[in-house]
Amino acid sequence: MGIAAVKIKILPTSPEADLERIKETVKSIVEKVGGKNCKFEEEPIAFGLKALIAFFAWPEELELENLENSLGDVEEVSSIQVVDMRRAFG
Numbered sequence: 001m002g003i004a005a006v007k008i009k010i011l012p013t014s015p016e017a018d019l020e021r022i023k024e025t026v027k028s029i030v031e032k033v034g035g036k037n038c039k040f041e042e043e044p045i046a047f048g049l050k051a052l053i054a055f056f057a058w059p060e061e062l063e064l065e066n067l068e069n070s071l072g073d074v075e076e077v078s079s080i081q082v083v084d085m086r087r088a089f090g
Contacts, residue, residue, distance in 0.1 A: 002059040006035070007084040008054045008068075010077055015048035017076040026054055029070050034062050057088060 009034065012022060019042065027038040038056040047052050064082065071080045 001059065003088045004058045004060050004085050005088040006054075006056055006058045006082065008071070009043070009081045010071065010082050011045070011079045011081075012049070012052070013076050013078045015050070019050065019052060022052060022074060022076055025074050026052070026071060029074070030054070030056050030067065033067055035067070035090040037074050050052060053083070058085075060087070061085065062076070 010022065010026065012019065023040050030038045035056040035058050038054060040055070041053040043051045043053055058067075058080075064085065068080060068082065071077065
C-alpha cells in the first residue's frame with residue numbers, strides 16, 4: 001500500500017487553550033500510531049479563537065478512525081475534522 005497525505009482541522013475549546021501543548025500532544029499521538037512528518041498551521045476562526053491545521057503522512061493500510069477518536073479525547077480539544085486525505089506521490 002501507499003502513503004496518504006492527511007489534513008485535519010483541530011478546534012480548541014476556547015481562545016485561552018494552550019495551542020503549543022495541543023500541538024505537542026497531537027504530534028505525539030500521530031507518530032505513536034504510525035503517522036510521520038506532522039506539521040501545523042494556525043487558522044483564525046473568530047473572536048480570538050484559532051484552529052490548528054495538522055498535516056502528516058499516513059500509511060493507507062491503517063484506519064484513520066482510531067486516530068480521530070484519540071485526537072478527539074485530547075484535553076482542550078473541542079472537535080476535529082478530516083479536511084483532506086489523498087494519496088501522496090513521490
